[in-house]
Amino acid sequence: MAKVKYWVLEGVDKVVKGTYRMADKVKHKSNYVEGTDGTIYYISGSNKGYESQADAEAAFSGGSQAKPKKTSTSGNKAIAKSTNTAIAKKAAASSKLTPGAYIGSDEVGKIEPLKQLIVVAVHVKADKFDAMLKLGVDDSKKIPTKISKIGKTLTGFDCFEQFESGKVYENEEYGLTYCPYILSNAEYNKYHEAGINANEVLTRIHNEANLRLLQYLEAAGITITDIVIDDYMNGYGTKNFTKYLGMNGYDAPKLTEIPGLKLTFETKADGTYKEIVGTASDICAYLDGLWQEYLNNKYGMELDYGNIVNHPSMGKRLRASFARIEEVDSAMSDVKHTKTFNDWKNI
Numbered sequence: 001m002a003k004v005k006y007w008v009l010e011g012v013d014k015v016v017k018g019t020y021r022m023a024d025k026v027k028h029k030s031n032y033v034e035g036t037d038g039t040i041y042y043i044s045g046s047n048k049g050y051e052s053q054a055d056a057e058a059a060f061s062g063g064s065q066a067k068p069k070k071t072s073t074s075g076n077k078a079i080a081k082s083t084n085t086a087i088a089k090k091a092a093a094s095s096k097l098t099p100g101a102y103i104g105s106d107e108v109g110k111i112e113p114l115k116q117l118i119v120v121a122v123h124v125k126a127d128k129f130d131a132m133l134k135l136g137v138d139d140s141k142k143i144p145t146k147i148s149k150i151g152k153t154l155t156g157f158d159c160f161e162q163f164e165s166g167k168v169y170e171n172e173e174y175g176l177t178y179c180p181y182i183l184s185n186a187e188y189n190k191y192h193e194a195g196i197n198a199n200e201v202l203t204r205i206h207n208e209a210n211l212r213l214l215q216y217l218e219a220a221g222i223t224i225t226d227i228v229i230d231d232y233m234n235g236y237g238t239k240n241f242t243k244y245l246g247m248n249g250y251d252a253p254k255l256t257e258i259p260g261l262k263l264t265f266e267t268k269a270d271g272t273y274k275e276i277v278g279t280a281s282d283i284c285a286y287l288d289g290l291w292q293e294y295l296n297n298k299y300g301m302e303l304d305y306g307n308i309v310n311h312p313s314m315g316k317r318l319r320a321s322f323a324r325i326e327e328v329d330s331a332m333s334d335v336k337h338t339k340t341f342n343d344w345k346n347i
Helices: 053-060 086-094 126-135 147-155 185-193 198-219 237-245 274-299 316-328 339-345
Strands: 004-009 016-021 032-035 040-042 047-050 102-108 117-124 169-171 176-183 226-230 262-266
Touching (some): 004 053, 047 053, 117 126, 117 274, 147 169, 185 198, 198 237
16 A cells, blocks of 8 residues: 655645555546645656655755854944855855856746746846845745735736747846746647657757847846756756757757856756746746736636646646637637647547
8 A cells, every 4th residue: 555655746835745646547647646635636747755744844945954144243343244045155165156147047837738938047146135035036836925926026017918028127126137038839839740849949948048148148248157947857957958959950049059158957946046046937937927817818717727637627627728718719829739738639
C-alpha cells in the first residue's frame, strides 16, 4: 500500500499531504498525488515526497538560512544595514554574479492551453534590492494573493492591451528595467504544427526577451555579465538551451554567441534570486492575470485556465470553456493546440 507523505509539487502553492498514485489509463491518464482530503494533483514538472511535514515545509520555502545581523553603533553614527539578499549572499560566497550586472528571466503558460506563453526578463539596480524585498517579490506560486498589488506597483498596467510584447519598460522608483515577450496561442500553434516542441519555443522566447533587454541596457551604458534563467527544462537548461537555439532554422541573434556573457540555469531560481528572477516571475503572473481577464471578457464567462480535461468532475469547467470558445471562434485561435486540446476533441 502506498504511503502517505508530504509533497512539494511544481505549480502547487502549498505542501500537500497525500499519496502518490500511478496512472490507470482510464480515470487518471497521468500520475498524480491524492491528497488526504480527496483532492487530485496531477503531476507535471518536479515533485518530491517527504516523510515529515517539517522537511517538506523547509524544501517548499527553499530551506532555512541564517540571516546576517544588523550592526549598530552608539552616539550619532548611523546603523549599518545588511544587504540581506539571496543574490548578494550568493555573489559574496562564490563570486558567481557581479551585483547590478545581471538579468533574470522567468516564464508562464507552458502547459495550460488557454494561457499564452509569456517570458519576462528583468534587471534591477543593486541599490534597490532592499526595496524589492520590502515590496515582497518572490516565487509567484508562493505569494498568489500578493501578485495583483506587486504587479500593479511594478508595471502600472491595468489591462492586457496596455503593454507591448518585446518593448522595454522602466520603473525608476524600484530601479527596474524589464522586457515582456508574449507569444500568442495562434502563433504557438504554428510552431506546434511544424513539430517544434514547447521547450524549444520557450528557448526562443527567453532568448528574445533577454536579448532585447540586454541591448537596451548596454545602450544605456550598463554592462551585463550574467543572465539567470529559471530552468523550465527541469535541470536540462544548460545542456539544451544552445541546442534548441540551433534547431529548425532559428537564425536570430543568440545569447549563446555573445562573448563574455554567462548563462546560468537553475530550478526554482525565482525563489533563490528573488530580486531578479522572482520579480520576473511576479510580473509574468500579473500579466497572465490580465490576459485571463481579457479572455473572460471576450468570451463572456469565467474560463478554466488549468490543464485537466479528461477527469469526469475536475475537467468539467475546462470542457465548458473549450465549448464556449468554439461557439465564438470555430478556429479556436486563443487555445494552444496541445495534447489537452486534442484530448478534448476526442471526448
